[in-house]
Structure formats: C-alpha cells, structure tokens
Amino acid sequence: MWPYPRILAHRGGGTLAPENTIAGLRRGMDAGFRAIEFDVMLARDGVPVVLHDPELGRTVAGTGSVADVDALDLAARDAGSWFGPQYEGEPVPLFVEFAQYCKAHGVWMNIEIKPVPGHDDETGTVVARLTAALFADEIAAGRVERVPLLSSFSESALAAARNAAPQVPRAWLTESLPPDWEARARVLDAVAIHTDHTRLTAAAAAQVKAAGFGLFCYTVNAPARARELFGWGVDGLCTDRIDLISPAFA
Ligand code: G3P
Numbered sequence: 001m002w003p004y005p006r007i008l009a010h011r012g013g014g015t016l017a018p019e020n021t022i023a024g025l026r027r028g029m030d031a032g033f034r035a036i037e038f039d040v041m042l043a044r045d046g047v048p049v050v051l052h053d054p055e056l057g058r059t060v061a062g063t064g065s066v067a068d069v070d071a072l073d074l075a076a077r078d079a080g081s082w083f084g085p086q087y088e089g090e091p092v093p094l095f096v097e098f099a100q101y102c103k104a105h106g107v108w109m110n111i112e113i114k115p116v117p118g119h120d121d122e123t124g125t126v127v128a129r130l131t132a133a134l135f136a137d138e139i140a141a142g143r144v145e146r147v148p149l150l151s152s153f154s155e156s157a158l159a160a161a162r163n164a165a166p167q168v169p170r171a172w173l174t175e176s177l178p179p180d181w182e183a184r185a186r187v188l189d190a191v192a193i194h195t196d197h198t199r200l201t202a203a204a205a206a207q208v209k210a211a212g213f214g215l216f217c218y219t220v221n222a223p224a225r226a227r228e229l230f231g232w233g234v235d236g237l238c239t240d241r242i243d244l245i246s247p248a249f250a
C-alpha cells in the first residue's frame with residue numbers, strides 16, 4: 001500500500017536550502033534523505049520545470065507568469081540568491097534533468113504536478129509521459145517502489161496523467177478530506193491521499209486506511225507531531241525541517 005520511504009524532504013532540502021533546486025536536493029542528500037517532494041509546471045514552450053510559484057518574483061527574479069517564459073530562459077535564471085548569496089547562480093532545474101539526477105542518485109520522487117492555472121491537462125499529460133519514459137524499465141519489471149508517485153491538487157491534471165500514462169501511480173492532494181473524498185480518489189484511480197496534517201483527524205486517517213489508500217501528510221516539522229501521525233496510521237510525510245526529522249525517524 002505504501003512501498004515508498006516514509007520521510008521525504010519537502011522541495012528537496014526543506015527550508016535549509018533554496019527550494020526546488022539541485023543545491024536543495026544535495027542539502028537533503030547530505031542530511032541522509034533519499035526521498036523528496038518537488039513541484040513541476042510547464043514553461044511557455046511546454047517544457048516542464050521545477051518551480052513552486054506560477055508567478056515569477058519570489059524565488060526567481062522577474063514578473064509575470066512562468067507560462068510566458070521559455071524553459072531554457074528560466075533555466076538560465078537565478079533561483080538561489082533569494083535564499084542566500086552562497087547560492088547565487090543556482091538555476092531553475094529542467095524537470096527531466098532534475099529527475100535524471102534523482103534517479104542516478106537513488107532518490108525516490110514524489111512529483112507534485114503544480115500547473116500554472118489554466119494549464120492543468122497539458123501539465124498532467126506531459127509530466128506523466130516523461131516520468132513513464134524515464135522509468136520504463138522499472139515499470140516493466142514491476143519495481144513499483146522505485147517508480148515516482150505523481151500528486152496534484154488539480155484533479156483535472158491527475159485525470160490527464162491517468163489517461164496519458166496510467167502505469168505511473170497517482171495521489172490526490174487535498175487540503176482537507178471532503179465528504180466525497182473516496183469517490184473522487186477512485187475516479188482518479190489514486191493509490192494514496194496526500195493531505196495537510198493540520199486538518200487531519202485520527203478518525204479520518206483511519207477511514208482512509210480502511211478504504212485501502214496510502215496516506216501521506218504535508219508539511220510536518222515537529223517530531224512529536226510526526227510520531228502522533230504515524231500512530232494514526234499515516235504512511236509517510238514530508239518535512240521542511242530535515243534537521244529535526246531525519247529519514248531514520250520512521
Ligand atoms: O506536496 C505537498 C506539498 O508540497 C503541497 O503544498 O504548496 O508546499 O507545494 P506546497
């Protein structure tokens with residue numbers, strides 16, 4: 001039900017390095033992590049890039065939408081100096097390069113499909129197809145524990161991913177569990193529910209598990225809370241505090 005690592009570094013290196021960068025990923029790896037969550041969206045030319053915000057300005061200099069800039073232009077921009085001068089020049093990663101780097105280093109991936117608003121279906125389709133191609137051998141061999149897990153708040157992106165590459169597993173990201181959560185997850189053929197731990201209850205966790213889904217929480221930064229969630233049957237979580245909650249925690 002959850003063949004994956006139980007503790008993931010959120011956005012690569014949590015809040016200890018610039019998010020969604022190779023430097024962040026390396027920081028996570030230095031802390032012992034071999035499993036991460038990161039965010040992906042499409043640039044203007046339809047090429048996926050590793051970024052959280054659909055608007056420029058917070059981690060990457062500029063204004064306007066990511067959907068108005070080509071991927072190689074983004075990849076030439078600085079996504080590190082907002083965090084600290086030692087990260088100046090750290091680029092926006094191209095998704096395929098980033099995923100190849102993870103794969104080469106044995107880092108398992110929860111790939112969050114985070115479409116620029118209005119680009120949901122295209123983003124789900126492209127990310128699912130590329131992931132299926134990168135992991136074709138593992139999929140063919142039934143090595144499910146090595147294949148990335150796609151997740152998204154966008155149900156239409158997940159439906160597009162399911163249609164494009166059903167062999168890549170999906171998780172439905174939802175801030176809280178609506179009454180019809182199970183039917184919605186089943187339509188997407190999701191293997192897991194990913195949810196905000198601050199809105200989860202022990203009873204809801206038990207329901208998700210009883211229904212046969214994996215259960216993953218974001219973003220858990222206190223060890224005592226992580227312990228409580230695992231006690232509720234939560235399968236995995238991501239953390240920003242990779243210094244406080246290590247991969248050996250669970
Ligand atoms: O995938 C879990 C978590 O990353 C969702 O929220 O905004 O940090 O991408 P966000």
Ligand code: MG
Nearest residue numbers: 037038039112
């Ligand atoms: Mg995310």
